[in-house]
Amino acid sequence: MPRLSVSIAFILALALTLLAFIVSDTTVLVALAAFSTLLPAKGIKKIYWVYIFLLVSLIGVFVNALMFANTGAPVLEFHGFTIRANAVEGFVRVTLRLLIIAGAGAWFIASYTPFEIARGLEKELGIPKGVSFAIAYAFRLIPLVARDLAEIQNVRRERGKRTIPLLPSDLASILTPLLRTGYERAVWTGISIELRGFSLRKIRREFKLVYR
Structure with missing residues (x-):
């Protein structure tokens, strides 16, 4: 089944991230x-960990919204603490943005x-091979x-000991x-690819819309 080429998929993912x-x-x-x-x-089984990281990060997003944007009309009372409209709105907006970025990257x-x-x-x-390798290595x-x-x-x-960090220590x-x-993994990966002639490798330009 045909797939989008890497370049088209990369541009689409980058466009979604910018949006x-x-x-x-x-x-x-x-x-x-x-x-x-x-x-x-x-391909959700391959990238489920992206959404795990996203769920963990939402805790920090919610705390940040409560600390810096908890203004407006009251929405919810919890043990004497009032959660207000602007905090909820800010949390929703940031969550949606993170979902867009995580979904594009995960895909x-x-x-x-x-x-x-x-x-x-x-x-x-035509991205320099050092940059393209760094992007691919980051995903790996x-x-x-x-x-x-x-x-x-x-x-x-x-x-x-605690598995979830609560203190700076x-x-x-x-x-x-x-x-x-x-x-150490990055250092030895760099040494390994240089020993295989990475810097001497020639690249032939070829643009595709889809792969078969």
Whole structure:
């Protein structure tokens, strides 16, 4: 079955991401979020972790809305705390924007392998191979970081520590091994591709609309 070429898919995902920042009308944001969320429906098993990260991030979005935009008419009373209209509206808008970005990115990641992304961006859009490889490597790195985070949380759980960071010390003990592992992985990946002649590789430009 024909698929969109990497270049067309990349432009579509980038356009959706830009629209998420530009559009302010809530109705349009809802339509874009619905479209973007339905895009990766067939490959949802490959990118479910994107939506897990999204759900976790919504906690911070809601707290931020309560701290900086909790004004207007009262909407809900909870244990003596009043949630107001502007906080709810701000939370909804940011959530819709994140859904658009997450859906577009998840669809792009699920549709192509990192190798296809790197080659497609190089050959079809003329993006420098170092940049295209970095983009493809970032997509490849996200599930690896998710796996590393799960392993760190398992170790913390076995030691009787919190898996969800509540204090700066908790956050530091999670981020330090995560960043160290990611840094070493990136260094050795760079060494590996240079040993294989990455900087000497020639690229032939070729633009496609679809793949068969």
